[in-house]
Amino acid sequence: MVENRPFLTVLRHVVLLAGVAIVLFPVWVAFVASTHPQPTLLSGVAPLWPGDRLVENYSQLLSAGMAQAGGTPVGLMLFNSFVMALLIATGKIAVSLISAFAIVYFRFPFRMIAFWIIFLTLMLPVEVRILPTFEVVADLGMLNSYAGLTIPLIASATATFLFRQFYLTVPDQLAEAARMDGAGPMRFFFDILVPLSRTNIAAIFVIMFLFGWNQYLWPLLVTTDESFTTIVMGIYRMVNVSDEQPQWHLVMATATLALLPPVAVVLVMQRLFVKGLVETEK
Amino acid sequence: MAGIGIRDVVKRYGDTKVIHGVSIDVADGEFIVIVGPSGCGKSTLLRMVAGLEEITGGEVAIDGRVVNRLEPKDRNIAMVFQNYALYPHMSVYDNMAYGLKIAGLSKDAIRERVDKAARMLQLEPYLDRKPRQLSGGQRQRVAMGRCIVREPAAFLFDEPLSNLDAKLRVQMRLEIKQLQRSLGTTALYVTHDQVEAMTLADRLVVMNGGVAEQIDTPMNVYLHPATTFVAGFIGSPAMNFMPGRLGGDGRAITLDTGAPLRALPEPIVGHGGEKPVTIGVRPEHLALVGQPEAELTLRARVVETLGADTLVHGVLLDKDAAIVPVAGEGGEVLAARLPGNVTVREGDTLPLRVAEGALHVFDRETGRRLADV
Ligand SMILES: Nc1ncnc2c1ncn2[C@@H]1O[C@H](COP(=O)(O)OP(=O)(O)O)[C@@H](O)[C@H]1O
Ligand SMILES: [Mg+2]
Numbered sequence: 001m002v003e004n005r006p007f008l009t010v011l012r013h014v015v016l017l018a019g020v021a022i023v024l025f026p027v028w029v030a031f032v033a034s035t036h037p038q039p040t041l042l043s044g045v046a047p048l049w050p051g052d053r054l055v056e057n058y059s060q061l062l063s064a065g066m067a068q069a070g071g072t073p074v075g076l077m078l079f080n081s082f083v084m085a086l087l088i089a090t091g092k093i094a095v096s097l098i099s100a101f102a103i104v105y106f107r108f109p110f111r112m113i114a115f116w117i118i119f120l121t122l123m124l125p126v127e128v129r130i131l132p133t134f135e136v137v138a139d140l141g142m143l144n145s146y147a148g149l150t151i152p153l154i155a156s157a158t159a160t161f162l163f164r165q166f167y168l169t170v171p172d173q174l175a176e177a178a179r180m181d182g183a184g185p186m187r188f189f190f191d192i193l194v195p196l197s198r199t200n201i202a203a204i205f206v207i208m209f210l211f212g213w214n215q216y217l218w219p220l221l222v223t224t225d226e227s228f229t230t231i232v233m234g235i236y237r238m239v240n241v242s243d244e245q246p247q248w249h250l251v252m253a254t255a256t257l258a259l260l261p262p263v264a265v266v267l268v269m270q271r272l273f274v275k276g277l278v279e280t281e282k
Numbered sequence: 283m284a285g286i287g288i289r290d291v292v293k294r295y296g297d298t299k300v301i302h303g304v305s306i307d308v309a310d311g312e313f314i315v316i317v318g319p320s321g322c323g324k325s326t327l328l329r330m331v332a333g334l335e336e337i338t339g340g341e342v343a344i345d346g347r348v349v350n351r352l353e354p355k356d357r358n359i360a361m362v363f364q365n366y367a368l369y370p371h372m373s374v375y376d377n378m379a380y381g382l383k384i385a386g387l388s389k390d391a392i393r394e395r396v397d398k399a400a401r402m403l404q405l406e407p408y409l410d411r412k413p414r415q416l417s418g419g420q421r422q423r424v425a426m427g428r429c430i431v432r433e434p435a436a437f438l439f440d441e442p443l444s445n446l447d448a449k450l451r452v453q454m455r456l457e458i459k460q461l462q463r464s465l466g467t468t469a470l471y472v473t474h475d476q477v478e479a480m481t482l483a484d485r486l487v488v489m490n491g492g493v494a495e496q497i498d499t500p501m502n503v504y505l506h507p508a509t510t511f512v513a514g515f516i517g518s519p520a521m522n523f524m525p526g527r528l529g530g531d532g533r534a535i536t537l538d539t540g541a542p543l544r545a546l547p548e549p550i551v552g553h554g555g556e557k558p559v560t561i562g563v564r565p566e567h568l569a570l571v572g573q574p575e576a577e578l579t580l581r582a583r584v585v586e587t588l589g590a591d592t593l594v595h596g597v598l599l600d601k602d603a604a605i606v607p608v609a610g611e612g613g614e615v616l617a618a619r620l621p622g623n624v625t626v627r628e629g630d631t632l633p634l635r636v637a638e639g640a641l642h643v644f645d646r647e648t649g650r651r652l653a654d655v
Contacts, residue, residue, distance in 0.1 A: 173367035176334050181381035181428075182355030191380070195371045 027259070034058070034253035041248040057253045074254055077231040081213055082261055084230060087150040088212030089205050096159035096204075097197065101189055103160075104167040105175065115164070122157040126218050134221055144225040153218065159204050166200050167193065202272045209265050231258045284345030284358075284435040285310045286331065286468060292339035293326050293492075300326050302492045303340065308436075308470065313462055315471045317479035318489035319515070324472040325440055327489075331470060332361050332438050345435050355384075360429030361438040365445060366421045368413040368428075374400075375409040378427045385432075392431075399427040402461070419450050426461065436468040443478065455481060476516050480504070488512045505639075510649040513562045513642060521642070522616040524598065524608045526561040528553060528643065528652065535561065535643060535655070541600060543577055544641065550652050558646040565593070567640035568618040576633030580616060581605075585626050594618045594626050603631070 029048075033041055036051035061074040102108075103115050126133060133152045142148030170193070178188045194201075219230045229237075235258060238251045286308040293301035301323045308314050316324045329335040331342050333354035341348050349357045368377050375396055382392045400406045403423040413421055422442065429437050442458070443451045459482055462469045473479055479486055480500045488496045488503060488511075496508035507513035513521045525538040532549030536542045543561065568578070580596035581603075587593075595615045598606040607614055618634060626632065643652045 171365060171367065173363045173365060174369070177361075177363060177367035177369075177428075178380075179334065180332065180354045180359075180361050182384040183380075187384065192369055192371075198371075 027256075030252045031256050034249055034256050036249055038245070038247055038249050042245060053249065057249055058257075061250055061253050061257070072226045072229045072234065074231070074234065074257060076227065077229050077234040077254075078257060078261065080228055081230040081232065081258070083146055084149050084215065084219065085209045085212030085261075087146060088153050088215075089208040091150060091154035092156040092159050092208045093201055093204055095154055096156050096163050097194065097201075098189075099160050100163035100167055101193065104164055105185065105188075118157050118160050120157075121155065122161075126153060130217065130221065137222055143222050144228055146228075148222045149219055149228065149230075150212075153212065153215065156208070159208065162200065162204060163197065166197060170196060199272070202269045206266055206269045210262050213262050284468060285312070286436055286470065287341070287343035287346075288327070288331065289343070290340035291327065291330060291337060291342060293323070293330060293335065294338040300492050301330075301338075304487075304489075304492075304494045305340075306487055306494065306497060308468055311466045311468055313459070313469045313471065313482060313484045314487060315473060315479040315483035315485075316487045316489055317473055317476060317483075317515075320474055322489045323492040324474070324489055328361075328438055328440055328470060328472050332359060333357050355381075358435040359438055360432045360434040360436075361440070362422075362425045362429055362442045364441045366413070366425040366442075368421060368424055370413055373410050373412060374405060374416070374424050374427075377413065377424055378431050381428065381432055395431045395433075396427075399430040402430065403427050418446050419454060422446065422454055423457075426458070430461075430465070434467065436470060437462065439469065439471040439473075441473055442471075443473070444475075451478075458482065476518065480516070486516075488515060490515070506651065506654055507562070507642065508651050510560055510562065510644045513644070513651075517564055519565050519593065519617045519619070521562045521564050522608070524561045524563075524616075525646070526559050526643075528557050528559045530556040535559070535641070537561070537598075537606070541577075543636075544655055546643075546653050546655050553652070559652065560644040560646045560649070562642035562644060563636050564640060565617040565619040567637040568620070568634045569637065570620055570624060571633055571635040573633045575635050577636055578616075578634045579603075580618060580632045580634055582626050582628050582630045582632060583615060585628055588622070590622045592620045592622055592624060592626060594620060594632065596632065599631065 029046060032047055032050050034057055035054040036047055037053050040047060040051060063073055063075070064071065099118065103111060103118075137143060137148045137152060140148075142151070174192065175188060178192055183191060214232060215230070216232045216236065219228070220233055223229065223233075231254065235251060235254050238254060239246050241247070286306075288304060288306040288308075290303045290305055291301060292299065292303050304327060306314065316327065318324050326335060330337045331344075333349065333352060337350050342350060344357055344359065354361075369380065372380065378396045378399060379392045382395060387395075396409075397406075400409055403426060405420065405423055405427060408416060408420060408424075413424065416424065425442070439458070443454055446454060455478060458471075471482060473482075483500050485497060486500050486503050487494050490509075490511045496503055496512045498506075498508075503512060503516055507516065507521075510523065514523070526543065527536050527538065528534070528550070529536065529545075532553035532555075533546045534542065535544060535546065563578075579599040579601075580594065581599055582594050582596040584595040585592060586595070595617050597614055598608050598616055600606050605614070608616060618632070620626065639654055641655045643655070644650060645652055
C-alpha cells in the first residue's frame with residue numbers, strides 16, 4: 001500500500017504490537033518462572049520480572065535433570081528430540097523428493113494408482129495406525145532406537161504431493177534440454193530438479209522439523225529406556241510427578257529450552273526461504 | 283558435420299496420425315527451414331530428429347547412420363528450444379559446460395570450448411551471471427552457445443525467436459544465419475513465420491497437415507508454388523485466387539466469367555481435357571496498364587498508401603462492369619500492389635495485367651500446380 005496517512009500508520013503499528021504482545025506474553029511468563037525458586041511460584045501470584053535463579057535452575061536441568069521425573073538430563077532429552085526431528089525431516093524430504101520424481105517423470109504401469117495410494121495415506125497418520133505400526137516396529141526389534149522413533153513417521157503424502165505440484169510447474173523443455181545434454185534421469189534429478197526445489201525443501205524442512213519435534217505419543221510408546229526420552233515426553237513427565245507439587249520452575253525452564261531449537265530452525269531456514277522467494281527462479 | 287536423411291517418417295499418437303510420411307534430404311552444411319501453420323506437425327518432426335519423440339514409421343539418419351533407436355545424446359545433435367530451456371540455477375558458463383561435463387571432457391578442454399563460444403557470441407562479460415540476469419537476446423545466445431560447444435553434426439531450432447520482440451528478432455535472425463555459415467554446421471530450423479523462413483533458408487520445407495507440400499529454395503517456392511496452400515502461405519499480402527477453366531486443348535485459361543486470360547505456350551501434359559482450375563496471382567505481380575492490354579479489371583474498394591507501395595483492395599469486374607465473385611483469402615476482394623507514385627482513389631476502375639510467368643494455374647480438385655504463365 002502506498003497510502004501514507006500518519007493516523008493509519010500509528011494504528012497499524014498498535015495492532016501489530018498488540019498481536020506480538022499476545023503471542024509473546026505466555027513465553028515471557030514461562031521464561032520468568034524459570035528464573036525463580038519453586039516457593040515463589042507456588043505463592044499464587046505469578047511473577048512478571050525475572051528472579052535470581054536463572055543459572056542454578058538451568059544448570060541443574062541440563063546436567064542432572066529432575067530427580068522426581070526419572071532424573072534424565074534435559075541436555076540428553078534435547079539431543080534426542082533434535083536427532084529425532086532431524087531424521088524425520090530429512091527422511092521425509094528424501095523419500096518425498098524421490099517418490100514425486102517417480103510419479104511425475106516416469107511412465108510406469110499403475111502410476112496414477114500409486115499416486116492415489118500415497119495420497120490416501122494422508123488419512124492414516126500414526127495415531128490411526130498406532131497399534132499395527134507398533135507391532136511391526138516391535139517385531140523388527142526397533143524399540144528403544146532412533147530407527148524405531150523415526151522410520152514409521154517418515155513416509156509423507158503431504159511432502160510428496162507438494163513436490164509433485166512443484167515438479168509439474170518445471171517446464172518439460174528443461175528435462176528435454178538435460179536429456180539432449182546427455183543427463184540420465186538421476187543426473188537430471190540431482191543436478192537440476194533438487195537445486196530448483198531448494199526453497200520448497202527449506203519450507204518443508206521447517207514444517208517437518210516442527211512436526212518431528214512435537215511428537216509425543218509415538219516416542220512415548222516405542223521408548224522405555226530413559227536414554228531415549230525426548231523433551232516433549234520429559235515435560236509431560238515433570239508436570240505429572242506423583243505425590244508432590246510440580247516443580248514449576250524446572251518445568252518452565254525445560255519448556256523454554258524446548259522452544260529454542262525449533263525457533264533456531266525457523267530463523268535459519270526462513271532466511272533461505274525468503275531469499276529463494278526474492279530471487280524467483282524457474 | 284553431416285547431412286540428415288528423413289525418409290517416409292510417420293508419427294502417430296494413438297489413433298491420430300500427425301505426420302503422414304515426410305521425406306527430406308538435408309545436405310551437409312545446409313540450412314533447412316520447416317515452415318507451416320501452427321499445429322501442422324513441425325515440432326513433432328523436429329523432435330523425432332532430436333530423439334525426444336519416438337518415430338512411428340520411417341527412418342531418420344544422421345551422417346548416414348540410422349538413429350531411430352538412439353538416445354538424443356548419442357545422435358550428435360544439439361537443439362535450441364523455444365523458451366531457451368536454460369538451467370535457471372546455473373551460471374551462463376555452467377549452462378554451456380553442463381553437457382561437456384557429462385560427456386567427460388577435461389576441465390581445460392571445457393574451458394577452452396566455452397570461452398571460444400562465449401567470444402563468438404559476445405557473452406564473455408556474462409559468464410558468471412544467472413540466466414534471469416540476462417536480456418532475452420542474451421539468453422537466446424546462451425542457448426546457442428550451449429549447442430555450439432558440443433560441436434554437433436547438426437543444430438535443431440524450434441521457433442527460437444518467437445519469444446523476442448520484432449526488432450531483436452531481425453537481429454538474432456541475422457546472427458543465427460552468420461553463425462551457421464561460419465561454422466558450416468547443418469541446421470534444421472522450425473518456424474511459422476514466413477519472413478524468417480524466406481530469409482534464413484537454403485531450402486524451405488512448407489508443411490501442411492503433417493505433409494511436406496513443397497521442398498525447394500525460397501525463390502522457387504515463391505515463384506513456382508507447388509500447391510494452392512503453399513501459394514497462399516508464402517508471400518505477403520497473400521496471393522489472389524480466382525476460379526477459372528482450362529480449355530479442352532489444355533492451353534487456354536479463362537476466368538469463370540468467360541473472360542479469356544492467356545494461353546499456355548504448350549498444352550499441359552496429360553491434361554485430360556477441359557477442367558476447373560484455380561488461378562493464382564500475387565498482388566505484386568499486377569501492373570496498371572492501358573485498357574486494351576488489360577487482363578483483369580479491378581474496382582478499388584480500399585486503398586492503403588504505404589509510401590513505397592500502394593496497396594489496392596478491390597473487386598473483380600467483368601466486361602459489363604458487374605462484380606465477379608472470387609474465392610480468395612479475403613472473400614470477394616483481390617489485392618494489387620502498385621508503385622507508390624500512382625494515385626488511386628476508392629471507386630476507381632483499374633485495368634491490370636499479370637506479369638509474364640506470374641499467373642499460376644492449379645488443379646481445383648487437387649490444389650496441385652499445373653503451370654505458371
Ligand atoms: N503428445 C501428443 N499427443 C497427441 N497429440 C499431439 C501430441 N503432441 C502434438 N500433438 C498433435 O500433433 C499435431 C502437431 O503438433 P506440433 O508438431 O506441435 O505442431 P507445430 O509445431 O507445427 O505447431 C497437433 O495437432 C497436436 O495437437
Ligand atoms: Mg511447434
